[in-house]
Amino acid sequence: MSYLSIKGLKKSYTFKPILRGVDLDLCRGERVALLGANGTGKTTLLRILAGLTKPDAGSVTINGMDIVHDALQARYRVGFVAHQPYLYDELTALENLVFFGRMYNVNEVHERAVALLNKVGLARRARERVSALSHGQAQRLSLARALLHSPPLLLLDEPDTGLDEGGNELLADILNEHSERGGATLFTTHNLEHALSWSDRIAILHAGRIVYTRETEGLELEDLQETYREVLRPRTKVLS
Amino acid sequence: MIFLKQVLTILWKDIRCELRSKQTWTGMGLFALLVLVIFNFAFDLRVDNKAAIAPGVLWVAFVFASLLGLGRTIAAEREKGSLDRLLLCPVDRKAIYLAKLLGNLLFIGVVEIVALPIFAALFDVPLFGALLPIVLFGTVGIAAVGTLFSAMAAATQARELLLPVLVFPLIVPVVISAVRATGTLMVPAANEPPWLGLMAAFDIIFLSASMLTFEYVIEE
Numbered sequence: 001m002s003y004l005s006i007k008g009l010k011k012s013y014t015f016k017p018i019l020r021g022v023d024l025d026l027c028r029g030e031r032v033a034l035l036g037a038n039g040t041g042k043t044t045l046l047r048i049l050a051g052l053t054k055p056d057a058g059s060v061t062i063n064g065m066d067i068v069h070d071a072l073q074a075r076y077r078v079g080f081v082a083h084q085p086y087l088y089d090e091l092t093a094l095e096n097l098v099f100f101g102r103m104y105n106v107n108e109v110h111e112r113a114v115a116l117l118n119k120v121g122l123a124r125r126a127r128e129r130v131s132a133l134s135h136g137q138a139q140r141l142s143l144a145r146a147l148l149h150s151p152p153l154l155l156l157d158e159p160d161t162g163l164d165e166g167g168n169e170l171l172a173d174i175l176n177e178h179s180e181r182g183g184a185t186l187f188t189t190h191n192l193e194h195a196l197s198w199s200d201r202i203a204i205l206h207a208g209r210i211v212y213t214r215e216t217e218g219l220e221l222e223d224l225q226e227t228y229r230e231v232l233r234p235r236t237k238v239l240s
Numbered sequence: 241m242i243f244l245k246q247v248l249t250i251l252w253k254d255i256r257c258e259l260r261s262k263q264t265w266t267g268m269g270l271f272a273l274l275v276l277v278i279f280n281f282a283f284d285l286r287v288d289n290k291a292a293i294a295p296g297v298l299w300v301a302f303v304f305a306s307l308l309g310l311g312r313t314i315a316a317e318r319e320k321g322s323l324d325r326l327l328l329c330p331v332d333r334k335a336i337y338l339a340k341l342l343g344n345l346l347f348i349g350v351v352e353i354v355a356l357p358i359f360a361a362l363f364d365v366p367l368f369g370a371l372l373p374i375v376l377f378g379t380v381g382i383a384a385v386g387t388l389f390s391a392m393a394a395a396t397q398a399r400e401l402l403l404p405v406l407v408f409p410l411i412v413p414v415v416i417s418a419v420r421a422t423g424t425l426m427v428p429a430a431n432e433p434p435w436l437g438l439m440a441a442f443d444i445i446f447l448s449a450s451m452l453t454f455e456y457v458i459e460e
Contacts, residue, residue: 050328051328052324052327052328052460053460054459054460072330072332073330075328075329075330076330078328080328082321082324082325084321086320086321086322086324086325087322087325088253088257088320088322089320090256090257090260090261091253091256091257095256099249099252099253100325100329102245102246102249103246103249103250103326103329103330103331104329104330105242105245105330129260145325
């Protein structure tokens with residue numbers, strides 16, 4: 001049974017359709033990389049799944065729970081990382097985690113926050129304000145925040161943006177660990193190499209629909225690059 | 241219990257951020273003081289006209305200073321994107337409203353505590369104990385409406401312009417009641433309406449309506 005189930009999802013902004021009927025399922029322990037050109041609706045899709053944006057049509061269920069009707073309960077099951085950290089600059093790294101931990105009603109929040117700061121390599125900067133951290137460090141902190149309440153579903157919007165090699169290795173480890181524990185992950189990226197090595201399945205979003213999906217096992221990077229180019233090739237007519 | 245905990249957590253976060261950035265309090269406090277000083281020089285204050293002018297000056301300072309702070313309540317979070325993160329949390333939207341309202345009441349309250357003795361000294365009026373409930377009820381009315389509309393205005397580009405345009409017409413009954421109640425304290429008059437009761441009634445209406453509608457205003 002799917003842990004995350006998306007059926008016929010549609011969304012328009014001022015009459016411009018962004019998502020035209022997205023269907024996608026994720027099982028427990030599965031990691032899916034969502035690819036697509038800029039403006040194809042990847043972020044919109046993740047925002048809908050996280051409960052930040054309401055869809056015009058279609059349904060999304062997380063473990064059988066509708067994200068619109070059971071929004072409050074569904075939020076406990078989702079960890080979200082945006083391509084920008086969106087933290088409180090005036091608070092320290094530790095204070096940020098403790099604040100969000102309390103919002104998720106996490107038990108022994110201080111200990112959990114310290115453990116996660118250790119995990120993402122920010123223990124020594126725990127008492128520094130976020131404004132003093134680099135973008136990559138803030139992104140690591142944002143990753144720690146998403147893991148605070150041990151969510152079964154991780155939604156990551158270009159989580160590799162601004163991360164150095166060490167940060168990318170850390171991210172890959174976290175995704176593996178999450179998957180081994182039975183958690184599902186849906187992430188977007190423009191890096192096909194990351195998509196291939198960090199996921200079990202690739203999905204390509206184009207013109208508001210999932211137009212390609214395939215298991216990564218046995219898939220070569222060159223094949224993925226070729227498929228990606230083919231799918232996204234412009235098919236517009238030249239006006240004479 | 242979780243609701244109250246979340247309200248206090250958001251309030252703690254807002255106070256801590258404000259204590260470190262000092263953006264809102266400083267601006268509001270300076271503005272209130274400037275208004276009091278300018279009006280003090282602008283009017284020819286005499287014993288017979290003091291009661292007619294002073295209450296208006298006090299509430300002009302409070303209302304405009306409040307709007308400066310109210311404008312930052314949610315706009316700052318939306319600009320930085322942290323509002324989205326807050327909305328992602330499993331928190332009742334009423335808890336967010338209540339926390340922001342309490343934060344605004346605290347910020348405005350501190351400015352009022354500083355401004356009131358200066359007002360008393362500049363306008364040579366005694367500070368009555370009975371002024372406290374008037375200031376409290378007036379501030380609650382302004383903050384209740386202002387917090388709701390600051391969430392609405394924060395989603396627009398012309399938020400600084402839009403907020404006063406939306407808030408001023410709605411707080412007219414509270415401001416008139418507050419000015420008249422303050423005036424009555426200085427020069428007691430017979431057959432005055434129960435201004436304090438009117439303010440309390442407006443506060444209850446504004447608070448109830450704002451709590452019920454905040455969810456629709458804050459979410460996309």
